[in-house]
Amino acid sequence: MAHVLAVANQKGGVAKTTSVSSLGAALSELGRRVLLVDLDPQACLTFSLGLDPDTLELSVHDVLLGRLSAGIVITKTSDGMDLLPATIELAGCEAVLLSRTGREHALRLALAEVIDTYDFVLIDCPPSLGVLTINGLTAADEVIVPLQCETLSHRGVGQLLDTVHDVQRLTNPGLGVRGVLPTLFDGRTAHCRAVLSDVSARYDIAVLAPPIARSVRFAEAPGTGRSILSTARRSKGAEAYRAHARVIAEVRGEAAAHAGSAGIAVEPTRIGAATTTGGSVVTGPLEEAPLEEAGREAATLEAVVREPARGEPVPVGADGARV
Numbered sequence: 001m002a003h004v005l006a007v008a009n010q011k012g013g014v015a016k017t018t019s020v021s022s023l024g025a026a027l028s029e030l031g032r033r034v035l036l037v038d039l040d041p042q043a044c045l046t047f048s049l050g051l052d053p054d055t056l057e058l059s060v061h062d063v064l065l066g067r068l069s070a071g072i073v074i075t076k077t078s079d080g081m082d083l084l085p086a087t088i089e090l091a092g093c094e095a096v097l098l099s100r101t102g103r104e105h106a107l108r109l110a111l112a113e114v115i116d117t118y119d120f121v122l123i124d125c126p127p128s129l130g131v132l133t134i135n136g137l138t139a140a141d142e143v144i145v146p147l148q149c150e151t152l153s154h155r156g157v158g159q160l161l162d163t164v165h166d167v168q169r170l171t172n173p174g175l176g177v178r179g180v181l182p183t184l185f186d187g188r189t190a191h192c193r194a195v196l197s198d199v200s201a202r203y204d205i206a207v208l209a210p211p212i213a214r215s216v217r218f219a220e221a222p223g224t225g226r227s228i229l230s231t232a233r234r235s236k237g238a239e240a241y242r243a244h245a246r247v248i249a250e251v252r253g254e255a256a257a258h259a260g261s262a263g264i265a266v267e268p269t270r271i272g273a274a275t276t277t278g279g280s281v282v283t284g285p286l287e288e289a290p291l292e293e294a295g296r297e298a299a300t301l302e303a304v305v306r307e308p309a310r311g312e313p314v315p316v317g318a319d320g321a322r323v
């Protein structure tokens with residue numbers, strides 16, 4: 001059964017779609033069977049993976065309304081993952097779903113038929129906390145929250161976590177929060193670090209390392225119908241997403257392969273649980289960033305590096321060196 005990850009943040013432009021396509025491509029490179037679900041009526045994921053949402057006849061909208069099975073609508077992409085595409089019709093779907101009993105479960109039920117065909121399902125949520133995002137969270141094992149590190153980012157995280165708690169209480173008690181993924185990251189500023197440190201401490205939430213640095217490579221990729229893993233294979237951004245994919249793959253990775261024939265159940269590994277210092281603060285690539293500008297603020301950060309491969313927090317000083 002696939003491990004289902006929802007990528008959600010009600011703020012637009014924080015790299016939800018980019019993270020879904022890049023993580024999906026990176027998991028696919030690792031040999032995992034991946035399904036991506038476009039839950040945004042703007043259909044940016046669908047477009048960025050080479051399909052024209054304006055000419056698609058079948059889409060996730062038909063699946064959510066129970067008209068078609070997911071298997072009929074799922075299509076292959078050039079980057080190796082499968083895609084349950086969206087069109088603008090999905091906007092109307094919200095209104096129809098609202099009048100239905102069990103509306104929060106529409107996606108979960110629709111995916112049940114194909115879930116054994118995949119190792120990972122990644123859901124690209126729309127920039128809202130409406131019924132589509134609730135469907136994404138209800139279908140998910142974990143949620144990843146892409147976060148652009150700027151003032152007031154924390155407010156969005158708080159609102160999203162409130163929704164997550166509602167979903168845990170009402171429709172999906174098993175939903176876990178994998179953590180905040182820093183995107184469009186500018187490691188040269190103390191501000192980015194301060195925002196991450198604040199979010200981590202305020203909500204006791206893990207900050208996933210490495211952060212995804214801001215790069216023009218990302219803006220170039222969607223127009224080609226491929227993810228950055230194909231268009232700029234060796235770029236830092238592609239490598240950063242690969243690093244995350246390696247950690248995520250462990251959930252259903254070597255352990256799953258080893259366990260496979262022996263029939264051992266493999267529990268999802270919760271990583272990045274917030275630590276007693278108020279959560280994990282990314283370092284990794286931060287170590288490469290000039291720290292002079294970060295100045296005193298950074299020096300006051302009680303930084304904790306999560307070594308993703310081992311999942312154990314490793315204390316470090318503000319200069320990035322282990323202590």
Ligand SMILES: Nc1ncnc2c1ncn2[C@@H]1O[C@H](COP(=O)(O)OP(=O)(O)O)[C@@H](O)[C@H]1O
Pocket residue numbers: 011012013014015016017018019044127183184185212213214215216217218219220222237
């Ligand atoms: N690390 C990055 N550096 C520069 N641009 C990025 C980065 N990640 C995403 N982008 C660009 O930012 C814009 C918004 O990203 P997108 O993934 O569509 O966000 P969302 O799905 O949250 O609305 C897109 O034009 C995308 O190409």
Ligand SMILES: [Mg+2]
Pocket residue numbers: 016017018040044045124125
């Ligand atoms: Mg998007």
